[in-house]
Amino acid sequence: MAFPSPAIDYVEARLTPESIMNVTQSSIVIPTDEGYAVAEPGHKVKKGATVLLDVNGKMMFAEVGDGVFKTNDGIIEGDALDDAKVLGVVTFMVKSLD
Template identity: 45%
Template sequence: MGFVSPASDYVERRLNPEDLLTTDQSRIVETGTGYAVIEPVTKLSQGQVLLILSGGYTQFAKLQGRSLITDDGEAIEGEAMEEVEVMGRVTFFINRAREDDSPI
């Protein structure tokens, strides 16, 4: 019949960003151009990039004054802010190395 190859003892699993970049409190989210490392928000500060849940969709938004500015330039403010759930604070964006449009 055959035998089990001893090489299978030396097979390592493939490295992924979650193993390398996350801590007990952080997590990683795959984006269209790579990954984003997300940590819990303890205190909101101006200029922070946040992962938010709004209208059933997750998106990134920057805190500016009393409003959130999304990637497409839309401002979420006033009563619309009541429907927004902040999922966490983005600490790093990691671009894929294969992307020619964003080599850095």
């Protein structure tokens, strides 16, 4: 009878994008111009967080401020906030190596 290999103690699971970025069934994976972003609908929105917004059917990323959303296109505030729907908090952004 042979002894079990001590290498078994060091076997690790294969790394996948899903395991590294904690992608679940509720995660939203969005292709971007630079790669991919992962947004989680269940996370609490906090000041300074990056969120995925739906503004009149247009998807965009924004930083949460004091009663405003800061986007690349400008600031969403006041009555314009009525048109903005938070789809999730961005937890990962991955740039493509192309």
